[in-house]
Amino acid sequence: MSVRQCPVCGGEELVDCLTWNRLPVFVNVTAKTEKEALQAPTGQLSIVQCTKCGFVFNAAFEPERVAYCQGYHAERGDSVVYRTHLDNVCRLIQKTIPMKQGTALEVGCGTGEFLRVLEPCVGQQLSLLGVDPSVQPHQDGRIRFDSYLFDKAHLPQIPSDLVLLISRHMIEHVVNPLEMLRLFACALPDNGVLYLETPRLDWILEQGAFFDFGYEHCAYFTDDFMRRLLAAAGFQILAWKTSYENQYFSIFATRCPSTPCGAGASMAPAPHNELLRAQEGFSCVKEAYQYARANFIPSPDVCIWGCAQKGVVWLNLFDPQQQCCVVDVNPYKQGKFILGTGHRILAPRELKNRPPKAVFVMNKIYLDEIKAVVSELFPGQFIYFYVVEENIKVLDS
CATH class of the missing domain: 3.40.50.150 (Vaccinia Virus protein VP39)
Known part of the structure; x- marks a missing residue:
């Protein structure tokens, strides 16, 4: 059920920005079996912007469905x-x-x-x-x-x-x-x-x-x-x-020393140009999604590298049939299964058993690190590295 009032300022005029009907409730929780992963709870994404204060939030979010407990692993220190x-x-x-x-x-x-x-x-x-x-x-x-x-x-x-x-x-x-x-x-x-x-x-x-x-x-x-x-x-x-x-x-x-505990100033209204800038940004986001949807073809020769939010959302949107292989350096996630799709998460060394032709890097910041690991696994072998955020930006030209 969508909330049609801003939680921050109470504004009731909300602009729809982005909607997806089915995403796993958790991205940093994994399943022990493929069946458990496929049966994991999902939720709706209904991103809106409050035109009064500018807050951008998921109006369909149900906090009672997101109970954090043991088994939640967002560590990335192995990188x-x-x-x-x-x-x-x-x-x-x-x-x-x-x-x-x-x-x-x-x-x-x-x-x-x-x-x-x-x-x-x-x-x-x-x-x-x-x-x-x-x-x-x-x-x-x-x-x-x-x-x-x-x-x-x-x-x-x-x-x-x-x-x-x-x-x-x-x-x-x-x-x-x-x-x-x-x-x-x-x-x-x-x-x-x-x-x-x-x-x-x-x-x-x-x-x-x-x-x-x-x-x-x-x-x-x-x-x-x-x-x-x-x-x-x-x-x-x-x-x-x-x-x-x-x-x-x-x-x-x-x-601020003069501010009583639990109080503060009223939320200042959003400048009109900032509201428009965010709305235009979401238009580009939707165009990038449509471009990726038209051009990304899941394949057993493709490796998706990174199983935090970016990778998990990407796989749920584009590869529910588990065509791609999936890698993460977090040992807590290796051998487990991604919620929503059931992909088994491999350790990098397991790629030896299924050499990829292309590696999709879900965050450019890790490109050089990933290249070094892959080069060590497959010395002298040509593998294409596809930096996702760079390739969807062909829309800028």
Whole structure:
């Protein structure tokens, strides 16, 4: 059932941007068997834009269907490229935030991949705490993990010496991001800092990356909307950067001391030109989808490399009959099956048994890394590398 009111500002005039009828509810959950994967729950994607505040969201999203529990694996640390990104973020934190005694809390920490990278960077000054409903409560060295969903009921559990609140790739899963950011502001003391990392809708629209719209991500943020959203939540921006080759926001912000807990300014209306710019971007996204649909032919000789959101959405849209082979470097996913299609996920070494003629790279940032792995597996053999976001941009010419 679609919601026809903006969760952020209550606006009722919504513009339809993109609709797909059937996508798996999860992209970072895998199945143990093909049958289980094919029977996995699916949901509708109905991306709309509020013409009052500019919020872009999935109006058909049903949060009760997305219960995060053990078995959710979004790790990418086995990639040198992604590990470099995590290292860069840690350096940003060291540069931006004066290190002092206290606690750093990551909300939606998953299996703790980022906290383990951060631990050696902060020395003994910071205690590290990760909370996530999918994790088992335990202590891992100086990192403590608690199993709960960050909400108002859990604010009393937040350490009083909180120095840094980290939210990485969590807020795009939240129906009302303004409400969540105001909770973050409540959790932080006056001198506490929020580090916020989430995908940039501007990058997605610029690339025509239709395969970046999955069911789990119910909220999307343009640069303009994000600035107004943080202001409405009662935050002042300390540092505004993009990372991961402009795909992500990397924002540092602090709570405005004059703003009462849980309050903030009203959400400023969206500039008309920003509304139009996003709508034009979605027109390009739909054109890119139609181009790919007309030109992509699934084949046993084709390898799709990457089984996070981009790859899972692509396969569900274009290869439900499991023609292509699928590879991911995440060991938690290898040997498992993709929800919705039932593709078995191979480790790179398993390609030896079925050499591909073409490798579809679902994210250009990994191209050189993937080429190196494939060249080692098949020395001297010509294999075509198809960078998806570059090839669908032939529409620009």
